[in-house]
Amino acid sequence: MRSSEIEKKADFDHIRYAQLWEDADVLTSALGNCADQTLVSICSAGDNALAMLTLDPARVVVLDLSPAQIACLKLRIAAYKVLSHSEFIELTGSRPSNRRGALLARVTDATDTETQRFWQALSPDVEKYGIGGVGKFERYFRIFRTWLLPLVHSRQTIDEVFTPRAAEARQTFFDTRFNTVRWRLLLNIFFSRFVMGRMGRDSAFFDHVDGSPAQHVAQRIHHAGVSTDPSQNPYLHWILKGNHGEALPLAWRAEHFETIRSRLDRLDIRLGSLEAFVSTGEKARGFNLSDIFEYMSPETFNQVYGAILTAAEPDARLVYWNMMAPRRVPPEYRDNVKTLTEIETRQKACDMAFFYSDFIVEEVVS
Ligand SMILES: C[S@@+](CC[C@H](N)C(=O)[O-])C[C@H]1O[C@@H](n2cnc3c(N)ncnc32)[C@H](O)[C@@H]1O
Structure with missing residues (x-):
């Protein structure tokens, strides 16, 4: 298995992002038509992988180096299964609640032992802030x-x-x-x-x-x-x-709750790096790459970008953000992809997760 540069540097025992700070509306619009296709998503807290289920893909392979981040998605899966929508958005912290401890207990009962143990230890913080507030x-x-x-x-x-x-x-x-x-x-x-x-x-x-x-x-x-x-x-x-107002992130909206719930079995969760996935020989039609390139040196980025292209089907889209470090298709791969500038411009203008400096949509030339 190929190891990732960031894997050697950062600490992955704790939740870093307890909710997704990347706008799923922008992501799903940029991925385009993915019905019946395989998609790949960086997990983070899992909300954007869940949002990608609304595109009706055959499956979403969800990857993260961090067991704590994978535990966020596993908990959400159980929450979609056992809670009503209004209970769900109380547990997330989107809405005020004085019963998050009890909601969490119901949800952890429906998870595996490891996830249960991980989240039970966080129960006092979940009661105060919701599962989306504990990173x-x-x-x-x-x-x-x-x-x-x-x-x-x-x-x-x-x-x-x-x-x-x-x-x-x-x-x-x-x-x-x-x-x-x-x-x-x-x-x-x-x-x-x-x-x-x-x-x-x-x-x-x-x-x-x-x-x-x-x-x-x-x-x-x-x-x-x-x-x-x-x-x-x-x-x-x-x-x-400290909570959400009327507006909610895509995967937490009432109108998508049943759709996501009915497609949870299409998630294929893997603890490991994107680099490891692209060396398996599997192919995908769309990639939600979060802002992971920014965490790599330019040299590593070039190598990983090339490896992703080998795992990309014709017309596959690579969708990712930059926060501060500029990352776009490396010069050596410019002939292999086209930048979908119109989609980028349109989506950047309405990106509600406002702290990113750039949003990139590149499509593999068939
Ligand atoms: C890149 S961070 C960014 C988080 C993000 N901005 C958000 O709002 O959630 C997202 C996740 O990527 C994971 N990650 C970073 N590099 C990775 C890699 N090469 N392969 C798989 N996961 C990676 C981290 O563990 C983290 O959970």
Whole structure:
């Protein structure tokens, strides 16, 4: 089995992402028509692999190096099976609840022993924050929201962010109420490379990133607050208020609950790297690659990209994000794929998971 560069550097015993911070609407639109095909997805917390079931694929191979991340998906599978939709979104943390302990116990009873043990240990935190709130990344946002945000904005200002408004009124609100000197100072401190590396992302993940995370975040906040409508943004709502508002991520919406539930047996979950999958000789028609390329050196990225092409069927799409480090088809493979610029532009404009700098859709030339 080929090992992955990041596997040697980061710690995979704990949940890093307890929910998906990549917009599944953007992902599923970019993958296009995948009915009856094999798809591949990086697991992370599992929500986007679940969202991909709405495309009616024959199967979704779900990969992750981290047993803790795979345990997130296994728990969700049991939750879809034993809970109603309203119970489900209480357990996730999307909605307030005082019975998450009991909901979790029902769900863990329907999982394997390992998953059960893993999640039982997290029960006190699940009661407080929901299963979508117990990762390192969400803890980072929680510290921001609990200790720092109140120094800058009142509760009323935060609530007013989510008042539906037309684009012009959003710009005025942003300029006059939100983007204050204190807010800008807070961004510069909280999103300094040092603090982010210590609290949110493993510092190894910054090895290949240029530029200041704070500058990048400031631009992206404008996208989330002005270019797109905050009242429709579940990710922004969670960051600023600790739960979801009216808008939910795709896989957690009522309208997809039964569809996903009825297709859970199409998930093929594998603990291991993408690099290991592409060396099995299996082929797929679409790849949700999250932002994993950013965690690789440019040389490793080139090698892995080439290996993915050998596992890609004609017309297969490679869909991925960049947060800060630029990654697109390496020059040596430019003749093998075409960039679907129109889809990229359209989807980037409505990407609610606003912190990424780029969204890439490449299609294998048949
Ligand atoms: C790349 S991270 C990004 C998370 C993401 N932005 C989110 O919102 O969830 C997603 C997952 O990729 C996994 N991962 C990173 N490199 C991988 C690789 N080469 N093969 C398989 N999984 C990988 C990590 O363990 C992590 O759970």
